[in-house]
Amino acid sequence: MVDPVFETANYSPLQQCDAQWLAEGLSIEERARRAHAYRRRARFWARDQAVDAGDAAVLEVRDLAVHGNAEGPSFEELINRGLRKGKSLDAVYLGIIGSAQRSNAEVDAKYAPGEAKTP
Numbered sequence: 857m858v859d860p861v862f863e864t865a866n867y868s869p870l871q872q873c874d875a876q877w878l879a880e881g882l883s884i885e886e887r888a889r890r891a892h893a894y895r896r897r898a899r900f901w902a903r904d905q906a907v908d909a910g911d912a913a914v915l916e917v918r919d920l921a922v923h924g925n926a927e928g929p930s931f932e933e934l935i936n937r938g939l940r941k942g943k944s945l946d947a948v949y950l951g952i953i954g955s956a957q958r959s960n961a962e963v964d965a966k967y968a969p970g971e972a973k974t975p
Contacts, residue, residue: 870894870957888949891956892931898959899928 870891877887903912916926923929929937931952938948 874953884946884949884953888952889931891953892934895956896928 873894874887874891877890882890903915919928920926923933925933934952934955935945935948938951939945943951
């Protein structure tokens with residue numbers, strides 16, 4: 857079954873959601889939390905759609921090695937990573953919002969060749 861939100865690697869619906877959240881007056885932290893949750897949902901959906909269950913397992917192992925968590929980076933990990941780089945908290949939040957709108961091009965090329973890529 858195709859989920860229209862995650863039909864391709866294009867996360868433009870997240871841009872629309874963020875614009876709405878901004879218009880509603882949500883804090884930058886809340887917008888970042890929601891964007892992170894959206895991206896995690898997209899990650900789980902994509903893995904559920906994997907033609908080869910082995911591909912999903914490989915990606916979970918990759919995330920475990922890279923992030924220490926098979927489900928990918930936690931919100932707190934992303935905050936800490938940005939702060940360690942000397943970014944302000946607002947810059948970290950904006951980075952989370954922006955990165956949630958992009959998929960990993962290297963992973964896409966290997967596991968979803970020919971699929972639409974995020975800009």
